[in-house]
Amino acid sequence: MDSPVMIVGRGPVGMTTALLLARWGVPSVIVDPMRADQTLPGSKAVLIAGHVIAITDPIGIGTTIADEGVAWTKTRTFIRGKEISATDVSTAPGLLPKLVNLTQKRVEELLLERLLAEPLITVMSESTVLDFVDDGDRVKVRVETSSGEKVLTTSWLVGCDGSRSTVRKTLGIPFEGYGHEENFFIVDISADLPFPNERHFHFDPEFNPGRTVLIHPQPNSTWHLDWQVGPDVDAEEEKASGRLDQRIRSIIGGVDYDLHWFTTYQFKQLRARDFRKGRCFLVGDAAHLTSPYGARGMNSGLADAENLAWRLALVVRGDAAESLLDGYSTEREYTSTENLEITGATARFMCPGTTRERLTRRATLAIARMIPAARSRVDSGQIYAAVTYPPALLGSNTEDSSGVSVGTIAPDSVIRAADSSVTRLGQLLRHGVALLIFAGSDPARPGDVARDVLDSVPPELPFTVVEVVRGVPSDTGTSRHVRVHDVDGSLHAQWCPPRVPADGLAYIIRPDAYVAARSPLNSRRITNALDSIFELRVPEKGMVQ
Template sequence: MSTPAAPAWPSSPVLVLGAGPVGQTTALLLARHGVPTVVLDRRPERDRAGSKAICQQRDVLDVWESVGAGRRIADEGVTWTTARTFHRDTELFAHTFAEPGRPAFPPFVNLSQARTEQILDERIADEALVDLRWGHDVVGVEQSADGVAVTLDGGGRVAGSFVVVCAGARGEALRELLGVTFEGTSFDDRFLICDVRADLPGWATERRFHFDPAANPGRQVLVHPCPDSTFRIDWQVPAGYDLDAETASGALDARIRAVIGDVDHEVVWSSVYRFHSRVVDRMRCGRVLLAGDAAHLVSPFGARGLNSGVADAENAAWKIAWVGRGWAPEELLESYHAERHAAARENVAVTTATMDFLVPRDAERVRARAEVLAAAATDPAARARVDSGRLAEPFWYVDSALTTADA
């Protein structure tokens, strides 16, 4: 998939720190521009369990298709067409999405992150310009005028021309090494996530959102369909929630049956997450760019995490390729920060507003939300104010220095 016309890369490879979907995409896009990469991941091997980030937007599928993976991911994924919203077990409204035109890809697909990573790994295995190395924990970063060197736990060093940090949500050490801040909010409530395999007729094309259901009073439940008769169920739970204790007591089984009914089912995977709204103050530090969850964390409602990380990768890859070949000055990298930091701030603002509706922080907001939900049963205007997540969309770079002004 490399660009045939591109001359040989004139310097050392680009280092990509982290082999999650954002790091994989970065490496594959750089290879498409004829740029070699070394991908370093601290884990000993790929974690192949769990749905994690499941919703991949159309523009992301387009990016992945450019490296030979988009069609496969789209064909394996599930696209739900109806969003049902409930309040205290009464359906408030249902919205069916109309697909405009005849695009190559659906507006989004649901597919487990584990499967997406597997497909991208297969593309990497076929790409000679990508060198993926597991068990390489980066503990130091040193920059010079013409390159970057990283130090590994154990003393080894790897030299590169640029670095893209895609180390995910647990990139605290790398952010500290780069001297960037990570300001924002962490929410006290947790979210229990279970991948449940079951035969649920009629649910395969529906997303279901429950506000204050009887089985989870005062909190929320969200159900997303995934391939292979699997459903991703998210429960908002209190800060002290203990998954192991609930599993051992049988309460988890009762919790699941309260959502799907008394049907046979299998719990494929489960986990508990704490959600954050945070963004670094700088996404470019010299020859080092930060991307994905290493640069910004948002709640998953609206699917703005992985999708915005892939947009980071697409923005970073071509700019590194152009600067590295001398086709553009190094200042082009500053536009990466300007464009993607603005996108990150917008995503934080949108998802924080959603979390404020889902988890009201004071009595006044609790009262206001209750009024909106009560009115939504009969008032279409009130339904527009019910915020269970605003779906991700590409960010418009209207304020970028690269965008030509229109009088």
């Protein structure tokens, strides 16, 4: 049972990697010790960012996540019961929610349903990777299955096997960082509560003096409650002694509730020294662990999966050189370092480890409760957002900073297309490489450039030209050259301020929706940029200059 890609671990990151590869026509094998129909209990991760919903949209679950999840409108922070900040996170009509609350368990259920229905994915359940050897041109993997030991070969091995990763340990890659001794206690309950559908973070509340409490609403009148409880708390003992019920009652009062799940955890700030070694990759928790405040666990893991999947797909399909894979570790190690810096600052504020840090926190909270100007110093967790890569990290030498920056996720906008089901720009991205073009003074130029570029790229490469027009297009284009109406002008305002240059404007957008390059509407410059980014070999004759 050989496969071009073997994935170790069937958590949300492993399943997303396999499903994204399958969209590109790339088969994979997943090895995992769980039963084929099994998901683990408990909410675990509860917050899903909008751009991560967009990652799951092409594999068929994004709409369900958006529909089932509790969309955020505000996040509020309190000190001893007094509100000190409220941040608006509401979403413009017609776009995906910026943030939703939906449990990791539910996300895993949705992914698993798709996984088991996908013929390009083979799931080896109740199986464990024992070890492997990278021979340079392939990886030999020794697997213990219910029917005995097997040796399989694969071109690429992807470790999505969590913080205790067998793949990472076998590769001998250090997992470096630190942890905190402070315990946190999570419960999931269902109850009819008069609380709003908002994230509420409490410092030093009367129901947990000197520490913190986080309240997250979940679908179907379910609530995720998270207490900071100190170093010596045992979950089972809390339940048996009745202290857990007292904790819950201190927040919800005498309302009836059902307890679904509870556990304790500690902050860990860890990162693998390398995310790639030879033909092997580390993804998700196998590569990095952060404190949960800010929701950088599953969100960042699914972004890892997307970053690697499109690169692997292009390489396996023969559309790009193997060197394209180098960008995975470069970009995602950069992302992990940034995430660890952000969550590390939050962890130090919540769990001060020195006398100086404790005094700083105490003073900050006391002053912020009284003085609005000091409230920005209160760190309750910077909510996850897609990282912005330095253009140089993407190999871009773009210097013009106007418009949408290279290295950022393409912002979504409401559009009108010939296909009435396409109402957002984001729906036209993540299907391959996209070229977003805007006409300058010559209305015929976009069509000429589109033809040149489409003739130059390999016909088997998923590639779409999206031409943005101000009015309703008289010609809706083709499947590879789509014309869309900028309904409210937001596309032109975002991408081409203060106006479109006379010779037009083009943006190259990667399969993970990151803006990779910005260029005048010039065929040769666009194809040269494509070759540089994806190592595609393209002809240069007869192009619009």
